[in-house]
Amino acid sequence: MEQTSVTPMHRETAADKTRNLTKMALCVAFLAISSYLAFPLPFTPAMVVGTTIIVNMTAFILKPNDAFLVVLAWLLIGAIGVPVLPGGSAGLGRLLGPTGGFYVCFAIAAWLMSKLLNGSNSFKRMVFLGIAVGMPIIYVGGCVSMYLVAHMDVWATLVAAVFPFIFGDVVKVLAGAFLATRINMFLKN
Known part of the structure; x- marks a missing residue:
């Protein structure tokens, strides 16, 4: 009979689970708090929100499923x-409204960015994923909800949901990646 070598798998200890649940709970709290950092723009139903920073940070410090669950819990x-929710709002109507697609796609973007990051703590990789993966996913969600709910044509949707936010969202990706690299370094010590 042939014997195969079995490598021991890392088992998550109770302390690891507690640390992970604490990180997740803090991310939910930070999402809630950051939602109050919001201001409306006069030409669009979408607001500029601080939440995007925390969505990126969450994706970059948690495992994919945990990042998804954090945004879903929020x-x-x-x-x-x-x-x-952004601007201190609440209710299912907010999620089904013209900007709801942004918020729902936060969860998808967080999961995919975390998955593609694969545990790396590279600032450059985080920024690339935030800009090349996260922002497009979030913009597509926002465009779909504005197009369907607000009955805007494609150009008006892009003007209201994408163009005014690109520069600010790049800055927010940079901020989220900066925070995440520092948090990851701190938690490894």
């Missing part, structure tokens, strides 16, 4: 009426 808390 969305569910907002959907049941707790004022944690």
Whole structure:
């Protein structure tokens, strides 16, 4: 009979689980707090929000499923009426409104960015993923909801959901990546 070598797998200890759940809970709290850092623009139903920084940070410090669950928890808390959505808003209507696609796609973007980051703590890789993966996913979600709910044509949708936000979102990706690299370095010590 042939014997195969079995490498021991790293088992997550209770301390590891506690640390991970704490990181997740803090990310949900930061998402809620950052949603109050918002201001409207006069020509679009979308607001400039600080939440995008925390979505990026969450994707860059958590495993993919954990990042997805954090954003999903934040969305569910907002959907049941707790004022944690952008601008201190709440309710299912907010998620089904013209800007709801942005918020729903935060979860998809966080999962995919985390998956592609694959545990790296490279600032450049984080920035690349935030700009090349996260921003397009979030913009597509926002465009779809504005197009369908606000009945805008394609050009008007792009003007309202994408163009005014590109520069600011690049800055927010940089901020999220900066925070994540520092947090990851701190947590490894």
